[in-house]
Amino acid sequence: GAVVSQHPSRVICKSGTSVKIECRSLDFQATTMFWYRQFPKQSLMLMATSNEGSKATYEQGVEKDKFLINHASLTLSTLTVTSAHPEDSSFYICSAKDPPYEQYFGPGTRLTVT
Amino acid sequence: QQQVKQSPQSLIVQKGGIPIINCAYENTAFDYFPWYQQFPGKGPALLIAIRPDVSEKKEGRFTISFNKSAKQFSLHIMDSQPGDSATYFCAAGEGGSEKLVFGKGTKLTVNP
Numbered sequence: 023g024a025v026v027s028q029h030p031s032r033v034i035c036k037s038g039t040s041v042k043i044e045c046r047s048l049d050f051q052a053t054t055m056f057w058y059r060q061f062p063k064q065s066l067m068l069m070a071t072s073n074e075g076s077k078a079t080y081e082q083g084v085e086k087d088k089f090l091i092n093h094a095s096l097t098l099s100t101l102t103v104t105s106a107h108p109e110d111s112s113f114y115i116c117s118a119k120d121p122p123y124e125q126y127f128g129p130g131t132r133l134t135v136t
Numbered sequence: 137q138q139q140v141k142q143s144p145q146s147l148i149v150q151k152g153g154i155p156i157i158n159c160a161y162e163n164t165a166f167d168y169f170p171w172y173q174q175f176p177g178k179g180p181a182l183l184i185a186i187r188p189d190v191s192e193k194k195e196g197r198f199t200i201s202f203n204k205s206a207k208q209f210s211l212h213i214m215d216s217q218p219g220d221s222a223t224y225f226c227a228a229g230e231g232g233s234e235k236l237v238f239g240k241g242t243k244l245t246v247n248p
Contacts, residue, residue, distance in 0.1 A: 028179070054234050065225065065240045066180070073234075115179045123168045123229065125236055127179035 024050045026118050028128035035106055035135055043101045043131045045116030051096040052118035056125070057089070060113045072099045106135045138163060140228050142239025149216055150247050157242045158210045159226035166228040170236070171200065171211050174223045183224075184211075216246045 025048040035041050045055060053074050058066040070091050072078040078091035088110075090102040099118075103110055115130040141160045149155045159169075167188055172180035186193045186200045186209065193200045197214040213220055223243050227236040 026179075056235075063243075066238050068235060071234050113177075117179075119234065122231070123170075124182060124185070125170070125229075126182055127172070130177070130179045132177070 024048075024118070024120050024124070024126045026052075026116065026126045026128040028116055028131050030131060031129060032132045033134070035133070037107055037135055038105055040102055040104045041106055041133060043103075043114055043116075043133075045099045045101070045118070045128050047097045047118040047120075047126075050118070050120045052099075052120065053096060054119040055093055055099040056117045056119070057091060057099075057101050058115045058117065060115060060130075066115065069101075103133065106133070108135045111135045138237050140226060140237050140239045142226050142242060144242060145240070146243040146245070148245045148247065151217060153216050153246070155213050155216055155220075155244055155246070156210055157224055157226070157244070158208060159228075159239050160206075160208045161228050161237075162207065163228070163230070163237075164207070165230045166237075167231050168229040168236075169200070169202065169209050170227050170229075171198070172225045172227065174225065174241075180225060213244075216244075218246050218248050220244060221246050 027046045029044045055072045057069045069084045070078045070080045072093040080086045093099040117125045117127040170185035171183045173183045174180040184195045199212040202209045223241045226239040229236045
């Protein structure tokens, strides 16, 4: 299957700082990428849908000013958690759509805010 | 109507057994049904997927059965192994939509 990478795999930051997470599709062009958040022992919670060259579409209840998403190219999307707080600590996972249907996930990023 | 209901929440089988995980949906516009496997601390991996034009699809030890009239689909794992112990998520998508709707997941444990 297609490969999606994420960087970094783990990050620890202090409260009030910003953190950027990168998501890349390595062997296909993804016009659409998705960002999910996953709490322990729970399902995947879609945060936003990102289309190359346009503004991201955020799910209800997700603060777009806190979770900034940029999809600058067909292989790269970034999620920036701004002014992070301990409640933002979570497992963030991106996925990329290989048209027309398949969606491939990255390995995830564990964010810990102290 | 956008929900996908997955059961059971957890499942324990012996090595060689055939665990079965079930999912049900309401939205008849769904036309793509993937299954994902997730190990702790890792991202979900696409395991197998089916479109509604077929009733069954096999890939190795994994089989999807699809019942369009009942709006249900299930994952069967043949000759299960301890290495299959993971959380499995079903999902459903609509061709014109970008998003997948995920079930809540099933934690599978395969004992040696």
